[in-house]
Amino acid sequence: MEKFKYPDINPLRIEMSDECQVYKGLEGICVKESRICYIDGKGSRLYYRGYNIMDLVEHSKYEEVVYLLLFGELPSREELESFERKLASKRRLPDGLRGLIRSLPKDSDPMDFLRTTVSAMSLFDDGGDETEKGIGLIAKAPVMLAEFHRYRSGLEPLEPREELSQAGNFLYMMFGKVPEGSEERVMDRAFLLLADHGLCASTFASLVTASTLADIYASITTAIGTLAGPLHGGANLQVLKMLEEVGSPDRAESYVEGMLKSGKRIWGFGHRVYKNFDPRYRAFKRMAREMAELRGRMDLFETAEKVEEAALKRLAHKNIYPNVDFYSGLVYYFLGIPQDLAITMFAISRMAGWVAHILEYWEQNRLIRPKAKYVGELDKKYVPIEER
Ligand code: CMC
Numbered sequence: 001m002e003k004f005k006y007p008d009i010n011p012l013r014i015e016m017s018d019e020c021q022v023y024k025g026l027e028g029i030c031v032k033e034s035r036i037c038y039i040d041g042k043g044s045r046l047y048y049r050g051y052n053i054m055d056l057v058e059h060s061k062y063e064e065v066v067y068l069l070l071f072g073e074l075p076s077r078e079e080l081e082s083f084e085r086k087l088a089s090k091r092r093l094p095d096g097l098r099g100l101i102r103s104l105p106k107d108s109d110p111m112d113f114l115r116t117t118v119s120a121m122s123l124f125d126d127g128g129d130e131t132e133k134g135i136g137l138i139a140k141a142p143v144m145l146a147e148f149h150r151y152r153s154g155l156e157p158l159e160p161r162e163e164l165s166q167a168g169n170f171l172y173m174m175f176g177k178v179p180e181g182s183e184e185r186v187m188d189r190a191f192l193l194l195a196d197h198g199l200c201a202s203t204f205a206s207l208v209t210a211s212t213l214a215d216i217y218a219s220i221t222t223a224i225g226t227l228a229g230p231l232h233g234g235a236n237l238q239v240l241k242m243l244e245e246v247g248s249p250d251r252a253e254s255y256v257e258g259m260l261k262s263g264k265r266i267w268g269f270g271h272r273v274y275k276n277f278d279p280r281y282r283a284f285k286r287m288a289r290e291m292a293e294l295r296g297r298m299d300l301f302e303t304a305e306k307v308e309e310a311a312l313k314r315l316a317h318k319n320i321y322p323n324v325d326f327y328s329g330l331v332y333y334f335l336g337i338p339q340d341l342a343i344t345m346f347a348i349s350r351m352a353g354w355v356a357h358i359l360e361y362w363e364q365n366r367l368i369r370p371k372a373k374y375v376g377e378l379d380k381k382y383v384p385i386e387e388r
Contacts, residue, residue, distance in 0.1 A: 020373050027272065031207065031368065036069060036356050037198040041273040046280065048196055049073070057283055062166055062191040063087060066138060069196055069356040070131070084165070090139035091160035091169065093147065094124040098157070101144065106152040110145070110344045111228040115221055117144050122217035130216045130362070134355030137220055141348040142166060145341065146173035167191055170348075175336060182294075183335060186287050190331055193280045194324065194346055196353025198273070202227040203350075203357050210358045211368040223354045224347055230267070233346040236329035238267035240339050243303055243330075252306030256314065266311045268326030275319040284327035291334035304330060 023029050038047040046053040049068050056065055060074070067075045067083045075083060093101075100120055104113060118137065125133065143160050150157050150173070158173050167187035171179040179187070197203070206223035210216070227233035246255045259266060271278060292301035308322055315321075329342045337345060 020371060022373050025272070026204075026370075031199060031204065032361055032364070034198070034357070034360060035072065036360060037196045037353070039198050039273045041271070041275050044274065044276040044279050046197070046278075053193065053279060054283070057189050057192055060192065062188045062195070065192050065195050066166075066352040069352050070134070070359070085162075086135060087139045087166060088160070088162040088164075088169075090136045091143050091162070093140060093143055094126070096124045097121065097144070098147065101147055101151060104148075108148075108152075110148065110341050111224065111234075111347070113148050114141070114145065114344050114347055115224040115228075117148075118224055119217060119221040122215065125217075131355075131359060133216050134359065137216070138351045138355060139166075141351050142170040143173060145344050145348055146170055149174055149338070149341065171335070186291065186331065187335060189283065189287060190328065190335075190345070191349045193283055194328070194349035196350070196356065199357070201229075201232050203354055206354050206358055207361050208368045210361055211365060213365070216355065216358060219358050220351070220354055223350075227347055227350065228343060233325075233343045233350075235267050235323070235325035236332075236346060237339065237342040239304075239325055240329040240333060240342060242267050243300065243307065246303050246307055248299065249302040249306040252303060253310045256307060256310035260314055266307070266315065269311050269315060269322055270320040271323045274321065274323065277321045278323040280324040280328075281322045281326055284324060284331055285322075288327040288330040288334065291331060295334050297334065300330065300333075 036049060038050075040046070048056060048065060049072055051068070051074070056068075060068075063084050064075060064080055066087075067080065097117065097120060101113075101117060104116065108116075118141065121137065121140065126136075128136070147157050149155075155176070158176060160169055161172060161178075164172055164178065165184065165188065168179055168184045171183060171187055199207075202223040205226035206219040209222040210219040230238050242255075246252055256266060288304070289301055292298050304327065308326060312321070325346075328346070329339075332342055332345050333339060
């Protein structure tokens, strides 16, 4: 048999990659075809599997929307009940994971905590295919967060309750009492509104990992790490800190002025895709107003509204409008959720979208491997270390 001959290496032919175009921030690049989420950035509309998010938030519950995202259709009553039972049955944390939680520093950053424990879930995996594991992640993430909250607060851990919804069980496990219907509904809507958002940075990052055929735990761990930054999920926490700094409605105007003059960004404003209001912002704002009235904290709501007005005056002409994070943190705060858990609330809601996109991507997997346009030098003369 003839011996295989490798192509010659031509020392004189240098292939520069300068023909490639750089798309900073990958703006406008499509990575896959998808049937999961559509964002109409100009028209201020968001769709999950073809359904307007405003219809879903009005008429559906979170579990229904998770089913929709994962399986493509709204469930029948029987399908929904069976899916709810499945989620509830997957909530219990393995003893090893509970032990790990108890060994972590009580002052861990909550996103570091979630990233670490989601990663560790692969070590306590109880089998099943990747869809089953994904459903396990959706079911367990809120439970892990509640367990962490109780552990760091010196409170006794609680067992999950199967008869409660995802939202109801989360609030129960956080605060030790079954929430009132109105609170559960607010939590449910907050989960639903953040369940997916197309190829945001964290979802894209999860696909990069998934595209190597690494498992779902590794892919979601990547997503959590990516969500943490203040330009992405971390913005809701920054908004809460910003409102603390502003202090009262009458200081909003000068605060915004000062921030923009010194070249800083207004948190909870702007979006890569929306060049109009983020529809989720409207839903969160309505809930924040209702909760503020209920809690007697209209001062805080009005401070936020004054910051919003002042920022809009200065930024709307650049198509920069409030995004989902402007009021979401306030809603969590009014539910009694500690401020530093704001980003993790985003993460446990988005778990559904991450899982749905990873499973969809695997149906037609191809390694994600872009390249950088090389603008450095080539063929430099090598200088031995003694002569440098
Ligand atoms: N405040 C002030 N100026 C802003 C803001 C803002 N929040 N957002 C964008 N700009 C300006 C920016 O300074 C730049 O101005 P210029 O052209 O004069 O230099 C211009 O708008 C374009 O900015 P960009 O960073 O190139 O735009 P982008 O599409 O990459 O940014 C963004 C999107 C979300 C990173 C940005 O709007 C931002 O930093 N917002 C604040 C953080 C935030 O609220 N993030 C949550 C996003 S929504 C939830 C999520 O997806 O996690």
